[in-house]
Amino acid sequence: MSGHGAVMDGVYRYQRHIYDLTRKYYLLGRDGLIADLAPPPGGAVLEIGCGTGRNLIAVGRAWPQARLYGVDISDAMLDTAQASVAKAGMGDRVMLAQGDACGFDAQALFGRAMFDRVFISYALSMIPDWEAALRQAAACVAPGGRLDIVDFGQQDRLPGVWKRLLFGWLGAFHVTPRRELALAIEAMARASGGAAHVRSLYRGYAVRGGIIRL
Template sequence: MSDTHGQLMDGVYRYQRHFYDLTRKYFLVGRDEMIASLAPPPGGAVLEIGCGTGRNLVLAGKAWPEAQLFGIDISEAMLETARGAMVKAGMAQRAVLAQGDARDFDPDALFGRAGFDRIFISYAISMIPDWAAALAHAAKYLAPGGRLEIVDFGQQDRLPRLWKRAFFGWLAHFYVVPRADLCRVIGGLARETGMAGHCRSMARGYAIRGGLARG
């Protein structure tokens, strides 16, 4: 499954990766605010799942200059672009990127680490087939005091129906499916793990911001 999905994502982004950030700049709501709120401890480890072009990790590195940066993506094509972004930003020495599936990656094998102080997922949950398993898997690798932060498309529930129909149809062309049960799954994980969970709608339902915190 992971090989097939990785090949699919390579196909989708083989050319889009070159202009992805320019075209997504105005409608990936809430990601910059999420990055600005990460606040890892000094020298803390920050992992982005679905790091794509590396744009978000560069911002995280600038906002938190003492943080160690890690990223995984299932698309090797995207990782090629991300590695270039790290070099361009002067962060190649403090960032480690690896190909991995969000549902079963092994941080020890990939990075020589057992956990992370902050894990974030920006507009990738809507592209992961077994996304609920991916969330549960990520939560396992939160260090004590760690946080998992998520932002993704909402159900557009307080926006015009015509907008929702057209927008969801457009997203489907890129294999993007907003997850109606995201808040429910976060709440379930919070109960199962004893972590604190949060989830809220943003911008009239355009986006959802949620996450988990390990005490």
């Protein structure tokens, strides 16, 4: 278990039991991302930082023909995800594995190296070397596929006191909104020969972006 994995296990060992109930009020934009995934029939969808499995289950319900994969660094979260996936009746459709978002071997974990859709929902803000995780995610996108990301923005069109309070609270959970996220997505698209898309949501509360691999 890496140092960051141990930290995440410590953070979520108990929180994982109420994670989905509490996070639905402030992890905004996740469901819009899922609704827009539109994988091809029988396509493969990978979530990096899959946590409790909540998003993968939602993808499975929205896109019943998709093959679903999830990787997370926290064994505690994966235990919850496995139980949630089984309860949802998707045990035969969802493959989960423990791995570091900054560098995992998708072929070894899942029997495939690339995916039609890769997404990261509110995880880059929790990964110390988030740019390495972004590179890893882009490398997993199949030709013609897409990487989609949603995460905290800089709250630039919201009151300053709101930003100070939110960022202070997030910091207690090892969450740091990435100021350079939009620029990093655009740079990664150029480096990978893809096309970037980035936009602000909810007056800067969140950032939605990604890369289309051409």
